[in-house]
Amino acid sequence: MRLLLLAFLALSFSSFAEQQNEEESKTAAFENLSAKAWLRNMSHALQQQQFKLSLIKLDADQIKPMVYLHGRVQEQEVAFLEYLNGPPKNAVRVNNTITFIEHDKPPxxxxxxxxxxxxxxxFAANIERLEQGYQFVLGGRSRIAGRPGQVIRILPNDPHRFGYQIWLDMEHFLPLRFDMISSERQLLEQILAVELIVLQETPSLLLEAYKQKWPLVMNHTERQQGQDWQFQWMPGGFEVVVRDLRRLMGSDSSVEYIALSDGLASISVYVARAGETPLPNELVATNGLSIATERVGNVEVVAVGKVPPATLSRLAQSLTLE
Amino acid sequence: MDKLGQEWVSSVVDGEASEQDLAHLSQDKDAQEKWQNYHLIGDTIRGELPPALSLDLTQSIADAIEKEPSIVAPGHANKPVSSDELSDVVEGNPASVVGLDIAPTAKPSNVVPLFKQLGQYAIAASVALVAVIGVQNYNVPADIESSPLPVLNTRPLIGSASPVSLQTGQPKATSQNASQGYSEAQLNEQRRRINTYIQDHMLQQKLNTAALHQHKSEKAQEEPQK
Structure with a gap:
């Protein structure tokens, strides 16, 4: 009887292996996709698919539940994002206009x-933009939000920025999970889908949002041209996106502002008259947001962004006036 | 045997058994067989089967106990043993063999060491369980396993200041700050400025998407590959 049991054990193991083989052949169609092709498909899906995504965002010590709706109305993208906890906060996008609806200010x-x-x-645009700063690596598979997910790692080429991981739904290529990871492999920020529903018909909410008259886009022409500050050093892939001279929000001091981006990480650099109390050289928050300050004479250079603080310090130090 | 019955046997194997379960096991022939099978399965999975498989483990344990002088068994103290009885045990009198169908009350002195043995096997079984789970985890890339928990841990701070967050409000003044000799007003001013920069940075993220988007959509979108 015991020998029988042993035989049964051996049999069950081999049949288990066969099952696995079957599953592998089923997903063989995906095997040929490169990490970049997965990301390209994601970019396409984020623009074309109609879906409802319930998700949570883990940011520092906060958990924010949200719902994201995306659809297409008359060949235009319409999206709706709602924060579910706390004071009402929504955002609506119709094609290239985003309207923020918040409780304490007019839309x-x-x-x-x-x-x-x-x-x-x-992620919904040109993935090639990231290739200067990152490498795409195909990872394993795991189940997210009840769906099989394919892991794509977006690894930084240098230690000047954080790494990212993204889990894509294997059926629709929509992102199910997104992690920002420090070089010590510490999780800094996470967006985690709880439920993904791919819709056949456009939800009525989006149809209404499309018909709704939204406030006109804020005018940006008042942005003044700033002085010609140059970075002597910039990590590969980063580019100056915006530069201007303006008044800092909620403050009466005017600043020179330069925005840098490598596609994933955004850095703001401010040049302002130094305050009475020197700011700390480097400051890091739990969600990876850092601030670095460099004081030059009576001017302080402040760099803010979700990159390692050393990058910000080096950027702030490398800023010179041409 | 019903599902519930199997559950308590497996809990005995895992070393999570109550006194009652153990007593039950010692009397239930069916459950004993199951218990033995569970251990056998465990050994097979771990590849720890001896070259010569002695399947009747309980019997050999019972035999071993039988050969063991009963005097070392706890519980003997409260029951005086006659010299006759003792000699019976030493000589291997079948009457004193702890067959598993003999009620524990009949020979409590010998039953106790049997359960001690059981306990050891139970611990081994639970260790094996941990080992199996451990191996499964190693097969998965470590980073996939990363739970959301680390986010809740406070990062060790770099520099001399405290964490700032747009929404969590006032950063706490750290002892380093205090030791740098800043007054409360200066600290507040410092915080306010840091918050201003962070808030402006966040706002710019919203406003700059347009600039970023234009930049990115310069190249035509390629059709996805299937």
């Missing part, structure tokens, strides 16, 4: 291709 619109606060804008 305002900006122009842009993606609602900020969810996936990086580049």
């Amino acid at each position: 305002y619109s900006v122009s842009g291709g993606r609602i900020e606060g969810l996936w990086p804008a580049v």
Whole structure:
């Protein structure tokens, strides 16, 4: 009887192996996809698919539940993002106009291709933009939100920025999980889908959002041209996106502002008259957001962004006036 | 045997058994067989089967106990042993063999060491369980396993200041700050400025998406590969 049991054990092991083989052949179609092809498919899916995604965002010590709706109305993208906890906070995007509806201020619109606060804008745009700073590596598979997911790692080419990991739904290529990871492999920020529903019909909410008259896009022409500050050093892939001279929000001091981006990480650099109390040289928050300050005479250079603090320090130090 | 019955046997194997379960096991022939099978399965999975498989483990344990002088067994103290009885045990009198079908109350002195043995096997079984789970985890890339928990851990701070967060409000003044000799007002001013920069940075993220988007969509979108 015991020998029988042993035989049964051996049999069950071999049949288990066969099952695995079957599953592998089923997913063989995906085997040929490179990491970049997966990301390209994601970019396409984020623009074309109609879906409802319930997700949570882990940011520092906060957990923010959100719902994201995306659809297409008359060949235009319409998206809706709602923060579910706390005071009502929504964002609506109709094509390239994003309107923020927040409880404490009148709705305002900006122009842009993606609602900020969810996936990086580049995910629904040109993935090639990231290739200067990152490598795409195919990872394993795991189950997210009840669906099989394919892991794609976006590894930084240098230690000047953080790494990212993204889990894509194997059926629809929509992102199910997005992690920002420090070089010590510490999780800094995470967006985690709880439920993904791919819709056949456009949800009525988006149809209404499309018909709704939204405030006009805020005018950006008042941005003044700043002085010609140059970075002597910039990590590969980073580019100056915006530069201007303006008044700092909630403050009466005017600053020179330069925005840098490598597609995933964004850095703001401010040049301002130094305050009475020197700011700390480097400061790091739990979600990876860092601040570095460099004081030059009576001017302080402040760099803010979700990159390692050493990068910010080096950037701030390398800023010179041409 | 019903599902519930199997569950308590497996908990005995895992070393999570109550006194009652153990007593039950000693009397239930069916459960004993199951218990033995569970251990056998465990050994097979771990590849720890001896070259010569002695399947009747309980019997050999019982035999071993039988050969062991009963005097070392705890519980004997409260029951005086006659010299006759003792000699019976030493000589291997079948009457004193702890067959598993003999009620524990009949020979509590010998049953106790049997359970000690059981305990050891139970611990081994639970260790094996951990080992199996451990191996499974190693097969998965470590980073996939990363739970959301680390986010909740406070990062050790770099520099001399405290963490700032837009929404969590006032950063706490650290002892280093205090030791640098800043007054409360200066610290507040410092915090306010840091928060201003962070808030402006966040706002710019919203506004700059347009600039980023234009930049990125310069190249035509390629059709996805299937």
